[in-house]
Amino acid sequence: MTTPFFTEAERAALALPEAATRIQDGAPGVTDEIWDAAxxxxxxxxLSALNLxxxxxxxxxxxxxxxxxxxxKAW
Known part of the structure; x- marks a missing residue:
């Protein structure tokens, strides 16, 4: 079930860093499906700005x- 509080674009933008960041647990990384959604x-x-x-x-x-x-803490 997905939350109704994010648009499809926001979900795609959130899925990209989640997939790119999870490397220790053996996650597949940014799949074609995730990239295509973004x-x-x-x-x-x-997309370049998001990646940066x-x-x-x-x-x-x-x-x-x-x-x-x-x-x-110091900000």
């Missing part, structure tokens, strides 16, 4: 975990 709602520039934001967020999450810094 591409149906966003153009190439928007996913990568940047993952970068900071890894750094914060390495130095045991709680995200947002």
């Amino acid at each position: 591409a149906a709602h966003f153009d190439e520039t928007q 934001e996913i990568a940047l967020t993952n970068f900071f999450n890894r750094i914060n975990r390495t130095i045991l810094e709680q995200a947002g």
Whole structure:
């Protein structure tokens, strides 16, 4: 069951980082189905921006975990 609180575009945008980020548990990553759903709602520039934001967020999450810094604590 899906929540009624997100549009299809928002669900596609949320599925992309979820799939790209889950690597330790053996998840398949960004499948063609996930990519196609995102591409149906966003153009190439928007997809590039989403991918950059996913990568940047993952970068900071890894750094914060390495130095045991709680995200947002000093913001």
